[in-house]
Amino acid sequence: MSKEKKKVISDYNGYDYKKIFWEDADRKYEDMADRMAIRKLLPKDMRKFVDIAGGYGRLADEYIPRAKDATLFDYSQTELDQAKEQYGKKLHTVQGDIYNLPFKDGEFSTLLMVRATHHFKDMDKVLAELYRILEPGGIAVIEVANKKTLPRMMRYWRGKTDISPFDHSVANLADVDKDGFYNYHPKYMENLFRKTGFKIGKVLSVSNFRSAKMKKVFGNKNLIRMEKVAQKTLAPVRFAPSIYYKLEKPSATK
Ligand SMILES: C[S@@+](CC[C@H](N)C(=O)[O-])C[C@H]1O[C@@H](n2cnc3c(N)ncnc32)[C@H](O)[C@@H]1O
Incomplete structure (x- = not known):
């Protein structure tokens, strides 16, 4: 790995992500939006599944019933312990670093990675490991933290930021997190997916109405109804904060 791409680990050990980020904050809409997308994209019957950077297993109740064998992988032992407490033997937990996954080549039939790309600077290496x-x-069902969102465009046009949402390069939003917080342009990611060898399948636009104002005006229930329609309809414009990709590692050709 080049010095330029030196990895930084966003360490969630000792941080109660479950309570602070999800339970104490009003994020029912975002949680539901993720679940809707996963229900559409994950195969119904999975031989061997892994949730990469899966945290405390927020989404485990979505994938455990579909998988013969399910593993949760994360860097944070704090989060893995929380998952183990909730799911016990239904879920294997494995600790490690995404840049060197402790799994064999071709071990899994399906993987999921949600709300994690913003932590990774060396996306080439991450995708190579997933592949x-x-x-x-x-x-592979992968959620990407999108650089090209409508609020970012507004900020850019109003001169509030120098980061152009239209530029394909990776955005390091150092103001959000000193350890790095990366947003990716959909075109950049799609090129990288193809370069890695993945075939791009279904794409969904997710968390389309992620805004405190929208929640206040419409309420979570209505936003979730609107989200149901928007995930597919808005996918072609790729303006949402989360873009979900269903990717396939092609079968070997003779
Ligand atoms: C925002 S949380 C998302 C968790 C889960 N996917 C979800 O949607 O609830 C990001 C996760 O990435 C994990 N993470 C960050 N850097 C990592 C690395 N280098 N290797 C493995 N996991 C990492 C963190 O421990 C954290 O659990």
């Missing part, structure tokens, strides 16, 4: 651990014909 490596999937079997030929395997499926």
Whole structure:
């Protein structure tokens, strides 16, 4: 790994992400939006599944019923312990660093990675690792923190930021987190997915109405109804903060 791309780990050890980020904040809409997308994109019947950077297993009740064997992988032991407490033997937990996944080549039939790309600077290496651990014909469902959102465009046009949402390069939003907080342009990610070897399948636009104002005006229930329609309809414009990709590692050709 070059010095320029030196990895930084966003360490969640000792941080109660579950309570602080999800339970104490009003994020029912965002949680539901993720679940809707996952229900549409994850295969119904999975041989061997892994949730990469899956935290405390927020989404485990979505994938455990679909998987013969489910693993939760994360850097933070704090989060893995919380997951183990809730799911016990239904979920294997494995600690490690995404840049060197402790899994064999082709070990999994399906993987999921949600709300994690913003932590990774060396996306080439991350995608190479994800590709490596999937079997030929395997499926990866990956959520990308989008750089090209409508609020960012407004800020840019009003001169409030120098970061152009239209530029394909990676945005390091150092003001959000000193350890780095990266947003990716959909075009950049799509090129990288293809370069890694993935075939891009279904794409969904997710968390389209992620805004405190929208929550106040419409309420979570209505936003969730609107989200249901928007995930597919708005996918072609790729303006939402989360873009979900269903990717396939092609089967080996003879
Ligand atoms: C925002 S949380 C998302 C958790 C979960 N996917 C969800 O949607 O609830 C990001 C997760 O990435 C994990 N993480 C950050 N850097 C990592 C790394 N280098 N290797 C493995 N996991 C990492 C953190 O420990 C944290 O659990």
